[in-house]
Amino acid sequence: MKGRIIEIFSSVQGEGLWLGIEQIFVRFHGCKLKCSYCDTPLTHHAITKSRVEVFPYTQEFENHALEYGVEELNATLSSFKLQSIAITGGEPLEQVEFLEAWLPTLKTQYQILLETSGIEVEAFKLIKQYVDMASMDIKLPSSSGEKPYWKEHDLFLEQTLPHKVYAKIVFNEKMTPEEEGHLETLFNKYPELPVVFQPVSPLRSINLQEALLKARRFSQKFGPRIRVIPQVHKYLAVM
Numbered sequence: 001m002k003g004r005i006i007e008i009f010s011s012v013q014g015e016g017l018w019l020g021i022e023q024i025f026v027r028f029h030g031c032k033l034k035c036s037y038c039d040t041p042l043t044h045h046a047i048t049k050s051r052v053e054v055f056p057y058t059q060e061f062e063n064h065a066l067e068y069g070v071e072e073l074n075a076t077l078s079s080f081k082l083q084s085i086a087i088t089g090g091e092p093l094e095q096v097e098f099l100e101a102w103l104p105t106l107k108t109q110y111q112i113l114l115e116t117s118g119i120e121v122e123a124f125k126l127i128k129q130y131v132d133m134a135s136m137d138i139k140l141p142s143s144s145g146e147k148p149y150w151k152e153h154d155l156f157l158e159q160t161l162p163h164k165v166y167a168k169i170v171f172n173e174k175m176t177p178e179e180e181g182h183l184e185t186l187f188n189k190y191p192e193l194p195v196v197f198q199p200v201s202p203l204r205s206i207n208l209q210e211a212l213l214k215a216r217r218f219s220q221k222f223g224p225r226i227r228v229i230p231q232v233h234k235y236l237a238v239m
């Protein structure tokens with residue numbers, strides 16, 4: 001069993017509730033969605049190589065084959081000497097068979113953050129016991145350009161709450177009243193769900209003031225479980 005992995009590198013987590021934690025990022029290949037703001041275009045291409053960071057923050061990489069076995073991957077991870085891993089993509093849950101083989105080998109050594117589009121519900125059920133926190137996207141068509149996935153997001157949250165998940169919503173000033181209504185329904189249904197509104201990057205590409213006013217409506221209604229956090233790693237000019 002092998003996993004297709006585009007990149008392995010270390011950085012400061014720049015999004016969500018684990019903001020600021022130094023992590024090893026394991027970026028999986030492949031995603032059936034095509035969000036307009038996706039910053040990992042390679043995930044959609046047929047590639048044969050991956051790259052592994054040589055030294056933190058240098059952006060110097062060594063090439064590696066795209067596919068990794070479990071032992072090989074763990075040996076690569078151990079060289080980073082960090083205790084937290086961000087499993088990201090692409091959509092890692094599209095390779096759930098590899099995750100089922102790999103994650104049980106990690107549990108005692110690392111804290112695991114899974115970054116997911118929040119639509120692969122059945123796959124998530126298979127591996128959720130190994131995940132310390134899931135960062136689950138809520139895809140808004142007004143920012144992603146994708147179709148809505150309200151039903152899938154709802155089912156995904158049913159699998160995770162009351163623990164181990166926060167919702168990340170990439171948004172701009174174009175969020176529609178219909179989307180706002182769906183979000184309110186979810187926030188009411190899951191009162192313990194922490195929510196991170198993440199303005200689309202780069203911030204100059206959107207009307208930030210109008211976008212923040214949209215998020216403010218939710219802060220007024222749902223209180224401090226609503227956060228607004230931009231992609232902080234971009235300010236540090238790191239990956």
Ligand code: SF4
Nearest residue numbers: 031033035038090117
């Ligand atoms: S779900 Fe994530 S990886 Fe997939 S297209 Fe959207 S932003 Fe890119």
